[in-house]
Each structure stands twice: as C-alpha cells, then as structure tokens.
Amino acid sequence: MLTKLSTRPPVRSCAVTGAVGLALLGLGLPAAGTRDAGDDGLSRFYEQRISWSKCEGMEMPSDLQCGKITVPVDYSAPGKGTLELALARIRGTGDPRGSVVLNFGGPGGSGVLGLAHGGKEFMGLTDDYDVVSFDPRGVGRSAPVSCGAEATGQALEATDGEDMSDPREAMAQLREVAAECAEHSGPVLPHIGTVDVARDLDVMRAALGDKKLNYLGFSYGTRLGAVYAARFSDKVGRFVLDGVDTLTEPLPEQGLAAAAGQQKALESFLTWCTDDIACPFGQDPREARRQMLDLVESLDESPVASDFGFEFTGQDLAGAIGQGLYSRELWPLLQRALAQLMEDGDTRGVEAFATGGVTAPLPVREHEPLADEEEIPLDNLPAALMAVNCADDPDRPSAEEITRDLAGLRARYERASPVFGPYRLAQVLMCYGRPRGTDYIRDDVKDLDTPKMLLVGTRGDPATPYRWTVETAERLGSSAVVLDNRAEGHTGYGSSECVRRKVDDFLRYGSLPRNGSSCGSEEDAAD
Secondary structure (H helix, E strand, O other): OOOOOOOOOOOOOHHHHOOOOOOOOOOEOOOHHHOOOOOOOOHHHHOOEOOOEEOOOOOOOOOEEEEEEEEEOOOOOOOOOEEEEEEEEEOOOOOOOEEEEEEOOOOOOOHHHHHHHHHHHHHHHOOOEEEEEEOOOOEOOEOOOOOOOOHHHHHHHHHOHHHOOOHHHHHHHHHHHHHHHHHHHHHHHHHOOHHHHHHHHHHHHHHOOOOOEEEEEEOHHHHHHHHHHHHOHHHEEEEEEEOOOOOOOOHHHHHHHHHHHHHHHHHHHHHHHOOOOOOOOOOOHHHHHHHHHHHHHHHHHOOEEOOOOOEEOHHHHHHHHHHHOOOHHHHHHHHHHHHHHHHHOOOHHHHOOOOOOOOOOOOOOOEEOOOOHHHOOOOHHHHHHHHHHHHOOOOOOOHHHHHHHHHHHHHHHHHHOOOOHHHHHHHHHOOOOOOOOOOHHHHHOOOOOOOOEEEEEEEEOOOOOHHHHHHHHHHHOOOEEEEEEEEEOOOOOOOOHHHHHHHHHHHHHOOOOOOOEEEEOOOOOOO
8 A cells, every 4th residue: 555755854753653662682593504505595594583572662562572583685695684674472372373474554564563552453363373563674673764854855846736847857856866765775775675575574484483374464464465475375374465455556556546545535534524513624524625625735835833843734734634544443533633733733633643754874784683763764654665665566657758647647646636646646756766666566476376365355445445355356366265344444354343253263263254245234244
C-alpha cells in the first residue's frame, strides 16, 4: 500500500512517538570459516540462533522479548557487508508448535513497535505459537533510511500545477530528491526491495528454528508474503494475507486507486461526522466536503506554526487525515483533532496522525548494527515506503515522457481526489532518478505451488481495493482462498470478529473457510 509523505523538517523522534528505548541483546553468528565449502556464502546466516531478552523501555510491555539477526546487505555478495534486523516476540503459552511471523504493512512500518503497541490483538494465537515481528531492512532500528530535510517538500513543489511552467526544472528537482535519499540512507538503499526482505524472512525462519514459515501479513505485508511464497515455495506453512496488495499495477495506477479509496473514505467520514452536533464542519455532508477542501488549500497557501517549530501545511493535513481514515475506530479522534485545528489553530491532534522529519546522512560501515532509537530518522516511514515501492517497480519513464504526460496525470489524480491527489502524485514521481526496480514481482510471482493460503479482502478498504484481492488470488492460482469481508476500513483482522475467528482457526488448526465465503453484513451466510 502507499501511505503518506510529509514535508516536515527535523524533529527528534521522541517528540512524536515517545521515548521508546529498546535494548536488544545479541546473538551468536557463526564465523565465516564455519561455512560449508562450495556453498553460496549464506550458511553462517542460516545457522545463527536468536538470543531473546526482555525489551527495555518505558513503553515496552513486560511480556515482550527482543532479539536480532544478522543478514547480508547484498545477497549476491554476502561477504561484503552485513546489517542487523530488530525482532520482537510474545512467547507462546505451554509448548508452542513454532512461530507465526507478522508484518504490519507500510512498507516502512516498524514491526517491533507494532507488536509492542498491538500485541494484545494476537493473544489468541499464543496458545499455539510464539508471535514474532520485526523491523525490515531500512526500517526502524534495522539500518533506517532517510531522504533529508527538504526532499519531500521538493517533490511536492516539483509536481505542483502552478510551478510546472518549466518541466525541466521539475525533473531536476526530482533528481535532487533521489540524490538526497541516496546520501542520507547509506549502502542498504540499493538492496531494500521486497525480494531482499523476503530473503531476510527466510533467514529469520531458520533462526527461529522453524522448518516452515507461518505468516500473517497486512497490506504491504501481503506483497511480502506473496514474494516469499514464490521464492521459497517449499518453506510455506500457514499463510494469511489481509488487505491484499497488487502485484501487477504500475505505481501511477496504485496511487490513483489509493487517492480514490481515501476520497471515498473521507466522504464516509464526513457523512458520519455531520450526524454529530459536535462536527466542526456542520451538519451538511456536501458543505463539509467543500470546507475540507478549503481547509487543505488554505493551509497550503498560509501554513500555521506547530508546537515543533515548523509550518504545518495542507499537504501535512492531507497525509494526517489519510492515516486517520484507515479505521473507523480512529474517526472520533480524527474529528476531535480537526475541531482543535479549525477552532483553535491547534495542530497537535492532527500531528499525532502524521509522520515526518530527518537526521543527518548516515555513515557507511561494513557492518550495520541496530540503530539507537534516537538515531531513527523521523521521516523513516515515508522514506522507506518510497524506497521499497520504487525498488519493486520496474517502470522508469523518461524525463520527456513525464513532461509530456504530467499535466494529464495530475488532472486524473485531482479528479480521483482533490484532497489527496497532489501528494499521491508526488509519491509516484519520487521514483524518477532512482535505479530501475525489479521485474521479479510483476513477472514471476504467480501460479504458486504451495499449500493453500488465505487472502482477506475488505469491500470498503480505502488503501487496498477489494479488486486487488480478487486479481491477486487469480494470479497466485489454486493456492489462494479468498475471504470476502463486507465491511469498511483497512484490513479485516483488527475490526471484524468473524475475520479474526476464521484467520485464527486457519493458523491454529489448519481449518480454511470455503473459497469466496464472507464476513460482514452476510457474515455466516456463505460459510
């Protein structure tokens, strides 16, 4: 899935996320000399075992354990540098059969923090499994990437309709953005794509002591799961993909789908809001939509000062709203945050939904240890998101093609969503100036020869349209079993008891629902 970009300047991460200090103890990585002669140089990574200990930090649950694994920066040259990946787990009760690994999506989301803050959602699995998650390469404490203080602002400026009188200048700005990302991210950036993360996942499986990988992936995590299943089909255990990502659509089409989905979710939110006397937009949904667009445009023209010392723009607001629309459970918080902004000029509520910021360029080291929490760039999520999406996309239109097509593309994005279209377009164009991405996902992730896997699609998902679930299931072939969640919101496991029950039954007992069965308004009709 594609999420938001921000134009914020530097802020310490503890200002937004809180002071979460993880203390991750080491593991024993066998020395290079223990590798079998003639192997591909990966044996020492597959032979490592994880040393788990209590996660240190005031926001870490007492039952959360932390650890790490070491992986090569470049799998084609495993002797030329390594990096460490941060892991976390909730121990299973009794005698667990192994592990189930979670990826919460993004790309760019920290699995360690996701498990720390959302682990209670998965306690039903701990009778049978250790529940494990991780910070993928380039994310969180695992060699985090960044694009610098000005990069995303430059991208938004380059694609703004009023500043496109000289398209060559816009292309130059986008090349500068790519150079800033390379400078601030270090050697992991060329090796940050999902194909590399899937290989990390297999090293993790071995380090956990599991013969097969049991996996629950959300949103982007479904792309990762599909790539793993194609690359390591003989290692697939019980797989669930919830909020299914596309494997084939080019980034411009993905961005359009995301903008349209968020616009639909925004209209649903405003309809819900205007039923409440406390709605800051009044009680007329049509008028509320006009006011929302006016608010975004007015903040772009005249940003307001934030408590962190930077200007809060309309694009910052659009990104924050987009985050708040992912779940109906967040809507009351989003309504109050918008009321604070509109009535008092207080940005703190909407800022809580947003991410952004930077650190200085990272040093180049032969071995990249886990980053300290204070070293994690505050723009890490959007920087990693774009790095992974660009690495996964083989299309690189030329400057001439972009110049020729940009006006029409911008118009399509604005029609899809006048609120979310501009920053979605900026995301797409940020691949310009970066190396061409892999063909593997588009060409080879199909017709799987694996055990059955469960794909969950939600009809009203604002980020991953339901049609992507259907299309991906057809592409993966007979291994895919679809569960139709007839509800709204991004993914189904956290909001639907029906979905949760069916997912848990499959992961715990191997019990699959019938292909095409549903949850939601007709919850048990097709069971």
